[in-house]
Amino acid sequence: MVPPKTRSSGPVTTETTRDIFLFIPNLIGYSRVVLAMASIAVMRxxxxxxTWLYSVSCLLDAFDGAAARKYGQSTKFxxxxxxxxxxxxxxxxxxxxxxxxxxxxxxxQFLVSLDLASHYMHMVAMLSTGAGSHKKVEKESSRLLSLYYTNTRVLFVVCAANELFFxxxxxxxxxxRSPPHLGYLFGIPLSYKTILAVTTFPIWFFKQVLNVIQMVRAAQTLALFDIEERARTGAATAKSK
Known part of the structure; x- marks a missing residue:
């Protein structure tokens, strides 16, 4: 079965859905999925x-965006x-x-709900306004979100710290399997695990604050989009009568 060609009102293109699926950043994305599934399979x-499989999957997240920009292969998919x-x-x-x-x-459970809700609402809000990418956040909308999504270093550090905390x-x-060799702090045995959790906690907490801000901003954006849509269709005028 031959995949359908891309529909567009602009210039004629010979690209098909198969071409989009085989873009380099998307291939990197597929490898991330495979590594993540493997990490889940042995998690218990x-x-x-x-940890190695999970970490590599997360690290590859920094390369798919770079590949998309380098090869001009940024897509909604x-x-x-x-x-x-x-x-x-x-x-x-x-x-x-x-x-x-x-x-x-x-x-x-609250953290999972917050994470999923904020990112889903943000993605829908950005695509609804024609931004083309969930990372195109203007400073006028939120300075913190704009810094997070537009500064690749900030994005990498925050995401890495968030994952490392978990x-x-x-x-x-x-x-x-053996007693910790790093001593004790306030009676708590120190190990690389506890040190990693303590050092990444502030940035992890900042990420949760960003999730809340992102969800609130997305809700406001969608509501404004609804107002404009209702004004175009005359729904608001009809209701006032």
Whole structure:
């Protein structure tokens, strides 16, 4: 079956959906999916293997965007693939934390809900306004979100710290095979897991604040879009009569 050609009102193109699917950044995205699925498969039994697979999958997120810009292959499909992969990967890890720390399951469920809701609403809001990408956030909308999405270094550091915090909690859920060699702090045994969790916590917390801001801004953007849409169709005028 031959895939349909791209519909466009602009210049005639010979590209097909197959071409879009085989763009270099999208191929990188597929490899991220495979690595993430492999990490989930061994998450319960092999923490070190899982951490490596999970980390590589997350690191590749920094390369698909660079490849898209370098080769002129930025697409809506690629943007959605990137967003969906990030959300599914992080959500899967947090789901494991719900089982590893049942006392805090409600807290982790809240984090998953906030993460999914804010990013989904943001993606829909940006595409509805014709932005073309969820990363094209204007400063007038939110300075923090604009800095987060437009500055690649800030984006990388915040995302990396967010994932590393969850990874640290994941690793800490497994019992130590040998006593920690880093001493104690206020009676708490120090290890690379606890140090990783403590050092990444401030940036992780900042990421949660960004999620809240992102969800609120997306809701406002969608509401403004609704007002404009209703004004064009005359729905608001009809209701006032």
């Amino acid at each position: 039994y092999h923490p070190k293997v899982c 690629g943007a959605v693939l990137d967003m969906v992969t990030d959300r599914c990967t992080t959500s899967s890890l947090i789901c494991f934390l719900c089982c590893a720390y049942p006392t805090y399951a409600i807290f982790f 990874v640290a909690l994941y690793l800490a859920s497994f019992p130590l």
